[in-house]
Amino acid sequence: MKRICGGWSNVPANLKTKTMLSQIGLKPIREPIAEVWGGHQWVKLYDSSSAVAKRKPTExxxxxxxxxxxxxxxxxxxxxxxxxxxxxxxxxxxxxxxxxxxxxxxxxxxxWETRYESMIAAGADSFKGWYKEDFVILDTETTDLDGEIVEVGIINRTGRTLFQSLVKPVRPVPDDSPATRIHGITNADLACAPAWVDIWLDVLKIIEGKLILSFNAAFDKLMIKNSCRRTKIAYPEDLKWDCVMEAYRLTQGSERWISLERASGMWLSHRAIEDCNATLHVIHSQWSDIGILVDESVC
Incomplete structure (x- = not known):
């Protein structure tokens, strides 16, 4: 069988592939007489002069x-x-x-729908569980995102303030601290504030043995640990924490965290007691949404 080099441009007009013959109503009755390289394989060619008309099918x-x-x-x-x-x-x-x-x-x-429903159920379970707990809500304001506490606030489940104080950190507030741009607390504000070591026992008396709720509990826990470490105070690892931000995220079926302002629907200046009350508002709203009757004393 002859092999035609140089591609299709060198193929004589009488040589056709089966497909070409079929397109003009013909079919080959003899073996191919040549082949040409089609780019991926050798393509067989038939002499159109020896082809016959395709028989038309009946109705x-x-x-x-x-x-x-x-x-x-x-x-x-x-x-x-x-x-x-x-x-x-x-x-x-x-x-x-x-x-x-x-x-x-x-x-x-x-x-996703199964995960979404599971997330919402898990978040609702957290809020339901807190309804029966004698919890406190704690919030801290800090020198920076990995620094020390400059303000701490604690309220109970009825919204009564249990503790609030500015705190003078071991290391001054950085001038470019993003945290200061949020809460507005400066070194000048902290000049006469007590140190963490001076208020720690008062804070501990309130939170020890209670469930501590916080909007972003991991952050507030870290800040308390940082302040304890820098003032050489042993942090009690048996403190019980739970995160309102995480539970709220789950109730919304969200894969990402949601800000306290968005969750509470409030504009916040982000001071400790204000954030505590906003967190309590989120809890009350969820109790209402999932059908828990809130006592007047809790509202």
Missing amino acids: KQLAALEKARELARTKYEIENTCSECKEVCKPSELEESGGTKICNHCIKRLT
């Missing part, structure tokens, strides 16, 4: 062919229809589950 044959095609389409659709969205998909896009086929899109959606 009966055409009807039978169309019926077979319709049956094939119906079978394909039945075998490749998602049981959830009812869309016909490619076989590669379907997974079999419990005797039914579900497309990848629906699997992702169902997985």
Whole structure:
């Protein structure tokens, strides 16, 4: 068999592929006489002068062919229809589950819906559990995002202030502290404030043995640990903490944290007692949303 070099431009006009012959109503009756490189493989060529006309199918044959095609389409659709969205998909896009086929899109959606419902239930469970607890709400304002406490506030579940004080840190507030831009507390404000070592026992008496709720408990816990470490006070590891920010995030089905201002619907200047009360407002709102009757003494 002759191999034609140089590509299609060197192929004589009488040489055609099967597809080319079919397009002009012909079919080869003899073996290919040449081949040309098609870019990926050698393509066989036939002499069109020895080809014959394709026989036209009868009406009966055409009807039978169309019926077979319709049956094939119906079978394909039945075998490749998602049981959830009812869309016909490619076989590669379907997974079999419990005797039914579900497309990848629906699997992702169902997985997210299950996670979403689980998140909301977990968040609601936290708020329900707190309703029966004798908790306190604590908030700290700090020198910076990994520094010391410059203000601490604590309220009880009825909103009564149990403790509030500015705190003079061991290390001054940095001039460029992003935390100061939030709460506005400066070194001048702290000049006559007590040190952490002077107020720690008063704080400890209030929070020890209680559930401590905070909006971003991990941060407030870290700040108390930092202040204790820098003033050489042993931090009691048995203190019980829980995070209102995390529980609220779950009730909203959110993968990301939500700010206290957004959660409470309040504009805040971010001072300790104000943030404590905003956190209590979030708790009360969730109790109301999940159908817990709040006593007047708690409102």
